[in-house]
Amino acid sequence: YGPSAYLWDYLRRSKQRGYFLPLSGGADSSSTAALVGIMCQRVVEMVQKGSPEDREQALSDVRNIIKDPTYTPSDPKDLAGRMFFCSYMASKFSGNETRSRAKILAEQIGATHTSIYIDGITDAIQESFKAMQVETRFGKSATKDFEVKRAGLS
Structure with missing residues (x-):
């Protein structure tokens, strides 16, 4: 309890x-x-x-x-x-x-x-990452990392 x-x-x-x-x-x-x-x-x-x-x-x-x-x-x-x-x-x-x-x-x-x-929300976040041209610690783009996390593959 x-x-x-x-x-x-x-x-x-x-x-x-x-x-x-x-x-x-x-x-x-x-x-x-x-x-x-x-x-x-x-x-x-x-x-x-x-x-x-x-x-x-x-x-x-x-x-x-x-x-x-x-x-x-x-x-x-x-x-x-x-x-x-x-x-x-x-x-x-x-x-x-x-x-x-x-x-x-x-x-x-x-x-x-x-x-x-939530696809519209996650798509908007991906677009924000693209606009910021953010690099992530995984060496890929933030957009790709976000797609992997969203798909539950990480």
């Missing part, structure tokens, strides 16, 4: 309203999403079954984060839907399998999930 407890503590202390995660459907981002899901499960468990002092503190923290003084989470998915935001950031190199996995995982956790295509 350590990582999920850390995520909650960080969220509380940072006074942020939640987490945003680019959810690719791969192992790394999916594991991170699962930890946020566990965090939501533990917080709701504390709100519902903790000692009176722990319940009061957890509910106060939740309401501060959500910015709703009357909110009480009904279940972990309800809480996740208010504080966990995911996006599948697709490119021409993305596949349907990872898109599907990301969507299913976000639904299982209760996260607010969206999907966008």
